[in-house]
Amino acid sequence: xxxxxxxxxxxxxxxxxxxxxxLAFVAFAYGxxxxxxxxxxxxxxxxxxxxxxxxLMSFVLIPGILLSLPVILIIDRYGAKYIVLLSLLSTIxxxxxSGIADSYLTILAGRFTLGVGxxxxxxxxxxxxxxxxxxKELGKAMGIFxxxxxxxxxxxxxxxxxxxxxxxxxxxxxxxxxxxAVITVAFAIAFREGPLGKEKKAIGLRQAFSSVEIWxxxxxxxxxxASMLSFVTWLPTLLIKFQNVPILQAGLMTSLLSxxxxxxxxxxxxxxxxxxxxxxxxxxxxxxxxxxxxAVSLNSGPLLLASIIALGISSAMIPPNIQTLPSExxxxxxxxxxxxxxxxxxxxxxxxxxxxxxxxxxxxxxFFYTIATLSIIAVAGTVVGIYLKTR
Numbered sequence: 241x242x243x244x245x246x247x248x249x250x251x252x253x254x255x256x257x258x259x260x261x262x263l264a265f266v267a268f269a270y271g272x273x274x275x276x277x278x279x280x281x282x283x284x285x286x287x288x289x290x291x292x293x294x295x296l297m298s299f300v301l302i303p304g305i306l307l308s309l310p311v312i313l314i315i316d317r318y319g320a321k322y323i324v325l326l327s328l329l330s331t332i333x334x335x336x337x338s339g340i341a342d343s344y345l346t347i348l349a350g351r352f353t354l355g356v357g358x359x360x361x362x363x364x365x366x367x368x369x370x371x372x373x374x375x376k377e378l379g380k381a382m383g384i385f386x387x388x389x390x391x392x393x394x395x396x397x398x399x400x401x402x403x404x405x406x407x408x409x410x411x412x413x414x415x416x417x418x419x420x421a422v423i424t425v426a427f428a429i430a431f432r433e434g435p436l437g438k439e440k441k442a443i444g445l446r447q448a449f450s451s452v453e454i455w456x457x458x459x460x461x462x463x464x465x466a467s468m469l470s471f472v473t474w475l476p477t478l479l480i481k482f483q484n485v486p487i488l489q490a491g492l493m494t495s496l497l498s499x500x501x502x503x504x505x506x507x508x509x510x511x512x513x514x515x516x517x518x519x520x521x522x523x524x525x526x527x528x529x530x531x532x533x534x535a536v537s538l539n540s541g542p543l544l545l546a547s548i549i550a551l552g553i554s555s556a557m558i559p560p561n562i563q564t565l566p567s568e569x570x571x572x573x574x575x576x577x578x579x580x581x582x583x584x585x586x587x588x589x590x591x592x593x594x595x596x597x598x599x600x601x602x603x604x605x606x607f608f609y610t611i612a613t614l615s616i617i618a619v620a621g622t623v624v625g626i627y628l629k630t631r
Contacts, residue, residue, distance in 0.1 A: 253432060254372035254381075260430045261365040262385050264324055267423040268358040269392030271335045271416040272300055275351070276473045277400040277491045280480065281409040286344040290477075290602050294594035297473050299348050300355035304587030307359040312580040319433050320364045327364070328427060330357030332420040339413030350413075362583045363576065370567040370575035371434025376513065378564045383509020386559035390498035390505065393472060397498075401476070401491030448570050448577040456628050457565045457578070458585030460522060463621030464558045466589025467529065467614040470597045471551075472497065474610065482607040483540055493548060500552025501559075509560030516631055518561040518568070523625040525557025530618035537611035565630060593617065 275282075279293045314323050334354025341347035366385065373381040400412045448454070475494045479485040485493065508525075512518050532551035539547050566578020601610045 254434070256430055257368055257372045257432065257434060258381055258385060260427050261368045262388055262391075263423045264328060264427050265361055265365050265385075265388035266392045267328055267420040268331045268354070268361045269389050270396050270419055271331055271338075271354050271413070272297070272358065273389070273393045273396040273472065274400040274412045274416060276494070277397055277476050277487065278404055278409040278412065279473075279477055280487065281404060282344075282347070285409075286347075288344055290598040291595050292344065292598075294473065294596075294598035295348065296351055297469060297594045298591040299351040300358060301587035301591045302352065303355040304359040304362060304583045305591070307356065308363055308580040308583040311360050311363045311583075312576050315364055315367060315576045320368050321431050321433065323360055324364050324368075324431070325424065325428055327357040327360030328420060328424040330354070331361075332357075332417050332424065335413045335416035335420060339410045339417065359583065359587070362586070363579050366563055366566075366579045367576040368431075368434060370572045370579075375564075375568060378567055379509040379511075379513035379518070379560055380506070381509075382563040383506035383560035386505045386509070386563055387502050389559075390501035393498035394495050394502060397472075397476070397491040397495040398488070401488045405487070448574045449581070451569060451578075453569050453629055454566065454578050454581050455585075456624055457562055457569070458581045459624050460526070460558075460621050460628070461562055461582045462585040462589035463617050463624070464526070464529075464555070464562070464589075465586045466593035467533070467617040467621075468555055469590040470593040470617075471533075471611075471614055473594045474597050474601065478601070478607055478610060483544070493545065496545065496548045497552040497555070500549050501556040504553055504556035505560050508557050509564075512561050512564070518564055519625065519628055519630050521557040521561045522628065523622060525554050525561075526618055526622035526625050528554030528557075530615045530622065533611055533615035533618060537608045537615070569630065589617075 275296050279296065282288070282296065283290075283293055311323065331354055334350050334352070334357060336350075337353055338347050338350030341350055365388075366382070369381050369385050370378065396412075399415070400409075403411055403415070472494060476487070476490040479490040479493060480487060508521055512521055529551060532547060532554050535547035536544065536551060562582070566582065567575040570578050597610055597613060600606075600613055604610065
């Protein structure tokens with residue numbers, strides 16, 4: 241039997257599979273991340289509270305809880321191509337609906353529709369990567385793939401802050417619609433199924449779902465996503481409100497987090513491949529994140545910028561290493577189960593956290609308490625990581 245690392249097709253095509261999977265995620269992530277800089281405009285137009293504004297992010301993630309299990313079964317039976325194309329069409333529709341919304345409920349419907357596409361993309365695209373890359377280079381591949389959200393955020397935050405002043409907040413949702421259409425065409429032309437996903441499964445779906453370590457990985461991802469999404473969602477508003485930062489500068493300062501991650505995420509993925517230690521990066525990253533959040537909450541001016549960069553460096557340890565675990569704990573042909581679990585848990589935290597942070601902001605009217613809450617969430621991720629049984 242041919243060793244899967246010697247598969248002749250993978251070396252020729254695996255990088256194409258990685259790129260189109262990354263672009264598919266970016267199509268969703270850009271539409272997701274343009275909302276935070278637009279919150280002040282949406283607050284004024286629809287007369288909503290900060291807690292309601294937080295739902296603009298949370299509503300995108302609700303479908304991830306509802307659809308992840310069906311997505312796992314569909315991928316297992318039919319493969320990833322057509323369901324990812326369907327998800328991309330949903331992201332296009334969601335962005336378009338948000339752009340034409342004439343009420344708060346309509347824009348929530350648009351965000352939910354975007355989330356339907358995102359639920360599929362978040363499960364299917366990392367599964368595609370695990371079907372093309374062997375374990376010895378999976379950290380590097382996931383390191384590159386995991387720049388998806390930072391890359392989208394880097395583009396989304398400054399463009400949303402700038403273009404909204406000139407063209408209005410709706411224009412950004414139209415840009416997201418066009419971007420999704422272009423990426424959909426590219427994915428349809430370039431995508432092929434990976435060879436590792438066709439291998440015989442050593443265990444069944446039920447056994448894969450019962451893996452304690454997969455669920456621990458999912459809980460760590462829950463806390464990571466909850467803290468980081470809340471930070472990106474509320475930092476522009478907090479900077480404008482408490483630090484008297486102009487809206488464009490607030491978007492640029494928030495994007496520093498993603499610029500830093502864009503550099504360090506691939507490096508950490510490569511380093512974990514070389515060292516063979518995923519847990520070390522996961523635990524250290526979560527612990528350092530908790531300290532960085534406290535630094536952000538206490539500082540202003542240049543020290544605030546340094547604290548945001550420190551948060552970006554520390555948080556970059558998590559995605560490339562946590563994303564390798566489904567394939568390593570289970571096997572490539574069942575990685576979709578692990579990614580489905582992580583999609584479910586990784587959406588529960590962000591669904592609850594932004595409205596909670598908005599509530600804390602409403603209740604305390606405090607920059608410190610709002611950001612310090614995120615440090616507590618990061619500490620919880622550190623504790624779970626310590627008990628993770630993996631290398």
